[in-house]
Amino acid sequence: MLGVFFSALKKRQSMEDMVYSIQKGDFDLRNDLIEQYKPFIKRSVSSVCKRYITDTDDEFSIGLIAFNDAIDRFSYEKGTALLSFADTMIKRRVIDHLRVQSRKKQELSIDFSVATEDGYAQSLLEADRSIEFHKEEIDAERRRDEIKSFTGRLQSFGITFDQLVQASPKHADARKNAISIARIVAEDSSMLNYLFQKKKLPLKILESKVNVSRKTIERNRIYIVAMVLVLSGDYRFLSDYIKGVLKD
Known part of the structure; x- marks a missing residue:
């Protein structure tokens, strides 16, 4: 059983290495992979x-x-x-x-x-x-x-999908405000890096950039983090959800 696992892991690493080399300009390897x-x-x-x-x-x-x-x-x-x-x-x-x-x-x-x-x-x-x-x-x-993919990203922040559902603001205005805060984080490279590295919102910096209290930010932390992940990631369908919220 372990042999099968390590074989699969080796294959994944090999594929990852090949793609990385191709993206760096290995034209011959690209042709070989396409042919294969x-x-x-x-x-x-x-x-x-x-x-x-x-x-x-x-x-x-x-x-x-x-x-x-x-x-x-x-x-x-x-x-x-x-x-x-x-x-x-x-x-x-x-x-x-x-x-x-x-x-x-x-x-x-x-x-x-x-x-x-x-x-x-x-x-x-x-x-x-x-x-x-x-x-x-x-x-x-x-x-x-x-x-x-999104669920995996949430888990890296200690958030489950069920927790996100439970933590989502019930009122449309609250959701819009939370998304506005998330957009500020997503569009600021320093705050975004802080979030990804520390796995928490840069509350002190955020307080100086938004017109809501620290308590409000903390209360909507899970939802804000989730929206930052959507806005900063390649999530076409989840991005449509945000557009729908903002139109309401």
């Missing part, structure tokens, strides 16, 4: 297209580009595995491509010709619905990844 994971790229593309993918397919080329971009943009600090991150990027790019083709009423390179009971081929409208369904699946997967 071509079958993975084809499977990701095929899961959207619902057909066998070859090297000559346009969708495969899009998948290759997406995988290459994923290598450049990937960071283990975000709490997501490289292949999971790459899989999401590949599917999103392919879906975007298919949606453009569908909107232009051009012939889709994906085979949506699924015969119905009446013998008619599936319409472009149905094809677009299928694409939309896959997009929703990917969005749901990314949302789960975001929550998992």
